[in-house]
Amino acid sequence: MEALIVAAGGPVEHIRALIDHYGADAVAQVVVDDVRARIVPPACDEEVVQLDLRVGDTVVDHVLRVGAGGVTVKPGRADAPPLLVEQDLVELVASVFGPPSAASAVTRRVSTDFGEAPEVPRAGKPWWLDRAEPLARIAHSVVAACGPYRPDLGELAVRFGSDKWGGVHWYTQHYDRHFAHLRDRPIRLLEIGIGGYIVPTAGGASLRMWKHYFPRALVYGIDKFDKSPLDEQRLTTIVGDQNDAAFLTDVVERYGPFDIVVDDGSHLNSHQLASFETLFPLLRSGGWYVIEDLQTSYWPGYGGTSTGRTGPATGAGLMGGLLDGLHHRDNLPVEAGGPQLSPSYTDETVVGVHLYRGMGFVEKGLNCEPPLPGWVPRSPLFA
Helix, strand or coil, rough: CHHHHHHHCCCCHHHHHHHHCHHHHHHHHHHHHHHHHHCCCCCCCCCEEEEEEEECCCCEEEEEEEEEEEEEEEEHHHCCEEEEEEEEHHHHHHHHCCCCCHHHCCCCCCEEECCCCCCCCCCCCCHHHHHHHHHHHHHHHHHHHHHCCCHHHHHHHHHHHHCCECCCECHHHHHHHHHHHHHHHEEEEEEEEECCCCCCCCCCCHHHHHHHHCCCEEEEEEECCCHHHHHHEEEEEEEEECCCCCHHHHHHHHHHHCCCEEECCCCCCHHHHHHHHHHHHHHHCCCCCECCCCHHHCHHHCCCCCCCCCCCCCCCCCEEEHHHHHHHHHHHCCHHCCCCCCHHHHHHHEEEEECCCEEEEEECCCCCCCCCCCCCCCCCCCC
16 A cells, blocks of 8 residues: 555656556555545435546456445446446556646546436436436546545545534644645554544544545554454554553554654543653654643643643643743853753754644654844843
């Protein structure tokens, strides 16, 4: 999977080399599965779509069934399909897994077969218009899934049932503000907390949202309960405790390094701090660490305070400390009454702290900007 994503971002010769190595059937299966997951089925009766992918003189064919009830796909050919979509396999791989600049439809061909006219046509509208409308809707949904794919994050949250937008939280606009520039990159994302509690098949809404928002990403989720039935292409679940440093370190060694970590786990303040302490140093430089549900910093039941001010052992208190560290070079020198401090790891590697109601973003990099020159007065010139 990762090899295909990387190849799709380079010359088409790299994709052809992978097809030669793994075989056209295997590569087609991977790309068709992502196309299937992208399709938003319209509200109409199920129709059959024949998808033919060409590699030279070879055709790898799949039958899609698309309708209001969902989308299914299997290899093979349909008998007299009403819709036929044909495209070069290399071009489709580049379009689905490559950056938008690689997207193309030069070889794509869409054709329809309305079938035989009914013996007793309905009065009024020509019969072929009744037939054409649902076919056009389904054809459009399939073709859209084969091309440039940039759905709105809030729309994806609603589609998959994530609480990151609507009713409970309003997080997606903040995520989009900070993550939009990463959408076309082959990144790795880790989210703590999958949802659904003890039910193995429940949860995973946010993971699916991330998978579709980042079409070139590998997405991983951690939960204390087994959620393996939710695993799918580009989405992997892992069982473990976010408060266990050894476990988190092993996750990074096996699946990382990560470009984005999102903590939507237990919301216990001690767990938020413990996960950050382990995972932030292992995050890629230029990456982002997000803690959701910072309101628990004010709830004693979650280890927060009820005084209206955050304590140091809370998620919001962590954010305040990082803000102080961001400006550690601006403290007065010791001889002028400043503190005797040695910069910590986060003092030197946090380059941005962005706070919104209920959530905080920490941007990782090299905090190397010098303080203001010594000749700038540290006291007001005029009282």
